[in-house]
Amino acid sequence: MEDLLKVGVITTTHGIRGEVKVYPTTDADRFLDLEYVLLDTGREKRKLEIENVKYFKNLVILKFRGIDNINDIEMYKKRELWIPREEAQELEEDEYYIADLIGMDVVLEDGSKFGTLKDVMETGANDVYVVEDTKGEEILLPAIRECILDVDVEKNVMTIHLMKGLI
Structure with missing residues (x-):
């Protein structure tokens, strides 16, 4: 951190x-x-x-x-x-400092490595996570509950569900 x-x-x-x-x-x-x-x-x-x-x-x-x-x-x-x-201010549940997210390992629901979180875009409605996948391609993931299943800052791992149409 x-x-x-x-x-x-x-x-x-x-x-x-x-x-x-x-x-x-x-x-x-x-x-x-x-x-x-x-x-x-x-x-x-x-x-x-x-x-x-x-x-x-x-x-x-x-x-x-x-x-x-x-x-x-x-x-x-x-x-x-x-x-x-x-x-820093105290965070609410499911809130994170962007500095703690950058560089985080991103894995799929089955535990397989998907990529690395490279950036966070603040759009107003919800944040969008910029992930570089294992092929080196940039994938944009909406920071919504249906897509982001778990964020473990201590382990530096984010678990995601790939919704249809994202890749």
């Missing part, structure tokens, strides 16, 4: 006072409860204390303590924001 979870990506600056627009990869309201995030600078993870949170359309606007000028933050466009796992 990953020790850090991605909560967003800085898209651009907002104004000249050091604020940034962030595309959230978690519930946008989550930022109201966070005291800090870890900025991936490319070389290290830099701790930034959150001073203010606002919203604009589907983006979160963050102001960090000690960053008061556009020049102090502009170089971090397109950089990811992370939090330690212990700061």
Whole structure:
């Protein structure tokens, strides 16, 4: 399991006072409860204390303590924001962190290997799991109960049922 979870990506600056627009990869309201995030600078993870949170359309606007000028933050466009796992929200039943799913072995109901989960697409209605099968082909699986039978994060295994028409 990953020790850090991605909560967003800085898209651009907002104004000249050091604020940034962030595309959230978690519930946008989550930022109201966070005291800090870890900025991936490319070389290290830099701790930034959150001073203010606002919203604009589907983006979160963050102001960090000690960053008061556009020049102090502009170089971090397109950089990811992370939090330690212990700061993460409690999950409901049948909810998983995407970081825990990526790389998971995918097996069929009979236990035979089907492939590896490569990505998760968030579509709104339900997530779609991108699985690379044993032949190297990409298969899209809807994250619905009829298709995803079991997810075992500890064993790193997802059991699926292939519905007609999926492959």
